[in-house]
Amino acid sequence: MKSKAVIIGAGIAGLSSAIRLVQKGYEVSVYEQSGHPGGKLNQIEWNGYRWDTGPSLFTLPELVEELFLMCGEEIKTSVRYVRLENITRYFYEDGTILNAYGDPRRFIKEIESVTGEPGVHVQKYLDRCRSMYNLTRDVFIFKPFNRLGTLLSGKFLKAMLQAWKLDPLTTMHQANRKRFDSPHLIQLFDRYATYNGSNPYKAPGTLNVISHLEHNLGAYFPNKGMFSIALELSRLAERQGVKFHFNQRVEEVLVKNRKTTGILVDGRFTPADxxxxxxxxxxxxxxLLKSVTFPEKYFKRDQSTSALIFYWAVDRQFPGLDLHNILFSGNYEEEFRHLFDLKTVYQDPTVYIFISSKMVQGDAPGNGENWFVMINVPENRGQDWDQMIDASREHIIRKIERMLGADITPHIRKEFIEDPRSIEKRTYSYRGSLYGASSNSKNAAFSRHPNFLRKLKGLYFVGGSVHPGGGIPLCLASAKIADQYIK
Ligand SMILES: Cc1cc2nc3c(=O)[nH]c(=O)nc-3n(C[C@H](O)[C@H](O)[C@H](O)COP(=O)(O)OP(=O)(O)OC[C@H]3O[C@@H](n4cnc5c(N)ncnc54)[C@H](O)[C@@H]3O)c2cc1C
Structure with a gap:
């Protein structure tokens, strides 16, 4: 008889674990409290418009491809994706516009001509980020950090001997300021702290490795939008025999003699190895884990940022905008002080506009566009969100009008809103944060919750709240790590 595996939650990491375990020969069931796969990777539709509601940037597609290959399938028969020619269009308050082209040589040329920063500085920086990635990937990203085997491995020792290359003792901002003269460029590279919901003025310089994923390895976009990744992974899992139980909330993970025995759903026991x-x-x-003491101390630290998102059905097109657009704050430091120290929203926030209809035919009707307009906001600590949403909406609209020189209000036909409260409620994400605990301290990478507990057999943890962290690639990495320890 096959051993039984239960996956709780059909987020990207849960889907990945389901595929990995069914391939290992387990009989796999996924229990998901909502009615769809993908967790934060979701979509909404209205009157011919479709919005991806969560992640919009897709890097390291080979981690998704690996799951298809594992099942003997080719990813392109289910998810086709393209490498972006222009990753992001950046707009600055002084009128500067900079295109972060996908081809590093073109990106460097653009930087030279727009900011005057010598191309050699950028090339050296990107090379440095590449070596940081090569040093850390097999130590921090694709391995369980708390295992003796990892700590004794040659790769770990190599990383430690070259630790100075990882900028662990400076902040991201200090490291970027040291390497660039242009304030525009410093701000552009500081922004990568937000890719895991952290603060570039506090997070260690090691996190500058994130920009390597986009600028050396490339940013991608699926032809049918981001949600198609989750949908197609769930279909792949189903083809392999995984059983999905949607709208089924797991109430408890049952434990006997320091080993999980199964789960409780609707008061019914489902056994699992x-x-x-x-x-x-x-x-x-x-x-869910009533037999284990709640680790109070672990949850005292700051969570990563959450998001306030307006999904707008826009009735005209804006040729000056691309797929991903950033309208930078005029005072980035102040914006982060508000997010992390004051736990509120700055009056001049950095605004991210993502318009999938620029690439996905059918995501908006006729002459329209589907705008996803997001600002980073603090974790949910019970702030007056209704007031903050009203104020932020005003600030965002004024900023768009000022920086793009366009009147947007008359063109919004419909609006949906997501805020930290709804993110928390919909996906059970602590304080509505997008990427688990923040990485604002020097030891953050070492102190994420592990992917298993030594004292409890049979239970594994994946997803953005555990090692190695949030974001699609790291969530997929968490499932890969857990898989290495499941027999
Ligand atoms: C607005 C937004 C923008 C983002 N942008 C990006 C981006 O551009 N690029 C990127 O890489 N990442 C981005 N992220 C982060 C990324 O979406 C997450 O890190 C990742 O999707 C989290 O996946 P996960 O596997 O941890 O699970 P989640 O997506 O958190 O899903 C967990 C699942 O578990 C289910 N669940 C919870 N409790 C139970 C229970 N008791 N029983 C059954 N089911 C349960 C939930 O319903 C949910 O479906 C963004 C996130 C958001 C919200």
Whole structure:
């Protein structure tokens, strides 16, 4: 008889674990409290418009491709994606516009001509980020950090001997300021802290490695939008025999003699040899793992940022905008002080506009566009969100009008809003944060929750709230790590 595995949560990491375990020969069931796969990777539709509601930037597609290959399928028969020619169009308050082209040589030329920063500085920087990635990938990203084997490995020792190359003792901002003269460029590279919801003025310089993924390895976009990644992974899992149970909330993970025995759903016991939880670790401990002491101390640290997003059905096209657009704050430091120290929103926030209809035919009707307009906001600490949403909407609209010279209000036909409260409620993400705990300290990479507990057999943790962290690539990496420890 086959061993049984239960996956709790059909987020990207849960889906990946399901595919990995069914390939290992387990009989796999996925329990998901909502009615769809993907978790934060979701979509909404209205009157011919479609919006991806969560992640919009797709890097390291080979981690998704690997899952298809594992099942003997080619990814392109299910998800086709393209490398972006222009990754992001950046707009600055002084009127500067900079295109971060996907081809590094073109990107460097653009930087030279727009900011005057010598291309050699950028080339050296990108080379440095590449070596940081090569030094850390097999130590921090694709391996369980708390295992003796990792700490004794040649790769770990090599990384430690070259630790100075990782900028662990400076902040991202200090490291970027040291390497560039142009304030525009410093701001552009500081922004990568937001890719895991952190603060570039506090997070260690090692996190500058993130820009390597986009600028050396490339940014991609699926031809049918981001949600298609989750949908097609769930279909792949189903083709392999994984059983999905949607609208089924797991109430408890049952434990006997320091080993999981199964789960409780609707008061019914489902036995399992292995349980993989893709649930945010806070909710797992608080609600599902009643036999384990709640680790108070772990949850005292700051969470990563959350988001306030307006999904706008726009009735005209804006040729000056691309797929991904950033309208930078005029005072980035102040913006982060508001997010992390004051736990509120700055009056001049950095605005991200993502318009998938620029690439996906059918995501908006006729002459329209589907705008996803997002600002980073603090974790949910019970602030007056209704007031903050009203104020931010005003600030965002004024900023768009000022920086793009366009009147947007008359062109918004419909609006949907997502805020930290709804993100928390919909996906059970602690304080609505997008990437688990923040990485604002020097030891953040070493102190993420591990992918398993030594004292509890049969239970594994995947997803953005555990090692190695949030964002699609790291969530996929978490499933890969857990898989290495499941027999
Ligand atoms: C607005 C936004 C923008 C983002 N932008 C990007 C981006 O551009 N690029 C990027 O890489 N990442 C981005 N992210 C982050 C990325 O979406 C997440 O890191 C990733 O999707 C998290 O996946 P996960 O596997 O941890 O699970 P989640 O997506 O958090 O899903 C967990 C699942 O578990 C289910 N669940 C919880 N409790 C239970 C229970 N008791 N029983 C059953 N099911 C349960 C939930 O319903 C949910 O479906 C963004 C996120 C958001 C919200």
């Amino acid at each position: 292995v349980v993989v939880s893709d649930v945010d670790i806070f909710y797992l401990y608080r609600d």
